[in-house]
Amino acid sequence: MNMANKNSAWRSPWVIGWVAMVAIFFTMNLIMILLAVNNDSGLVVEDFYERGQDYEKNMLKRQARDPGWQMEVQLPKKIEIDQSVLCRFVVKDKAGEAVTPDAVILYVYRPSDASQDFSIPMKVVEPGVYETQVAFPLIGAWDMLVSAKLGEDEFNTPKRVGVGIDWQP
Numbered sequence: 001m002n003m004a005n006k007n008s009a010w011r012s013p014w015v016i017g018w019v020a021m022v023a024i025f026f027t028m029n030l031i032m033i034l035l036a037v038n039n040d041s042g043l044v045v046e047d048f049y050e051r052g053q054d055y056e057k058n059m060l061k062r063q064a065r066d067p068g069w070q071m072e073v074q075l076p077k078k079i080e081i082d083q084s085v086l087c088r089f090v091v092k093d094k095a096g097e098a099v100t101p102d103a104v105i106l107y108v109y110r111p112s113d114a115s116q117d118f119s120i121p122m123k124v125v126e127p128g129v130y131e132t133q134v135a136f137p138l139i140g141a142w143d144m145l146v147s148a149k150l151g152e153d154e155f156n157t158p159k160r161v162g163v164g165i166d167w168q169p
Helices: 003-005 013-038 048-052 055-065
Strands: 068-076 087-094 103-109 118-121 123-127 129-134 140-150 153-164
Touching: 068 140, 068 153, 087 103, 087 140, 103 129, 118 129
Parallel strands: none
Antiparallel strands: 068 087, 087 129, 103 118, 103 140, 123 129, 140 153
């Protein structure tokens, strides 16, 4: 009996190491699965099927109506948490002349948490230039979308920013 214990596989550090690695692997996967199931990011729209129908036809219509505007979102290089910064939106036509849309709205999205999303209407400073103050409550990546509406048409320009870090794509 003493000889059986001496030759047991459980006495080998290699077997113990492999069993520990497999146990860690399954434990971490279980934790990731539980986090994914319990934390809904809210990034999927409710009516995804309806919005996806005739997508190609709608995109072709939108491209045909595209006026060729030059749109630019301007922000400071460094943005701190809860610090109000000036967001400027400049829109020009193909010839470089100022464009005056009916409405300009800044939409701010938190990719990891839809409950932090918000929107702010932008005010006209001069023809073709719109501004608003914006403050980001959390550190990390934020997606911005400036929407310029002219009649029934809507033209968007995106921008991704890093808040509280030295990162600007």
